[in-house]
Amino acid sequence: DAGITQSPRYKITETGRQVTLMCHQTWSHSYMFWYRQDLGHGLRLIYYSAAADITDKGEVPDGYVVSRSKTENFPLTLESATRSQTSVYFCASSVRNTGELFFGEGSRLTVL
Amino acid sequence: TQLLEQSPQFLSIQEGENLTVYCNSSSVFSSLQWYRQEPGEGPVLLVTVVTGGEVKKLKRLTFQFGDARKDSSLHITAAQPGDTGLYLCAGAAGYALNFGKGTSLLVTP
Numbered sequence: 001d002a003g004i005t006q007s008p009r010y011k012i013t014e015t016g017r018q019v020t021l022m023c024h025q026t027w028s029h030s031y032m033f034w035y036r037q038d039l040g041h042g043l044r045l046i047y048y049s050a051a052a053d054i055t056d057k058g059e060v061p062d063g064y065v066v067s068r069s070k071t072e073n074f075p076l077t078l079e080s081a082t083r084s085q086t087s088v089y090f091c092a093s094s095v096r097n098t099g100e101l102f103f104g105e106g107s108r109l110t111v112l
Numbered sequence: 113t114q115l116l117e118q119s120p121q122f123l124s125i126q127e128g129e130n131l132t133v134y135c136n137s138s139s140v141f142s143s144l145q146w147y148r149q150e151p152g153e154g155p156v157l158l159v160t161v162v163t164g165g166e167v168k169k170l171k172r173l174t175f176q177f178g179d180a181r182k183d184s185s186l187h188i189t190a191a192q193p194g195d196t197g198l199y200l201c202a203g204a205a206g207y208a209l210n211f212g213k214g215t216s217l218l219v220t221p
Contacts, residue, residue, distance in 0.1 A: 040213070042213035045208050092128050098142070098208065103155050104154055105154055
């Protein structure tokens with residue numbers, strides 16, 4: 001099906017472990033984004049990508065790593081998870097950097 | 113970071129009532145978007161406003177962009193339980209969209 005899909009939808013991990021959240025879109029949108037959503041903070045941009053092999057930091061990039069070897073995939077890696085990274089993570093895509101965002105359903109991550 | 117302040121944070125009303133939620137900033141935005149998010153899902157775009165003073169209508173929802181392009185409002189007429197959700201405004205700020213914290217709306221029958 002066309003759209004943007006995230007996996008896993010739910011993940012529980014322990015402090016210090018590496019976690020990768022996957023994001024796949026079928027529209028061939030140039031831009032992809034990772035946001036985290038927390039109570040009291042709203043949606044905050046972690047990283048974004050303008051095209052394959054082009055990524056840049058957003059508002060809260062510390063502790064996260066991204067890559068984009070193919071246009072359709074934009075994985076987010078927490079190299080050593082911390083409790084403060086417990087959150088709901090949303091991937092989104094768009095035809096331009098400030099255009100309409102198409103969001104995935106989110107990945108709820110709990111770090112114990 | 114260009115901040116977007118949304119008010120109220122929470123709103124609980126009964127079916128049939130009217131309501132207005134606000135999105136304010138001290139910064140000028142080239143455009144502003146409104147999204148609605150339902151529990152367990154990602155936000156979905158409702159409307160984009162671009163021109164200062166612009167008014168857009170989407171059925172019972174009316175969106176207005178301030179003349180100075182620093183603020184916006186969303187008015188819902190005769191709210192229905194299906195309007196329940198988190199309403200987010202987002203402003204184009206350089207390289208990406210900045211989001212407000214949202215207004216959580218609950219409409220009870």
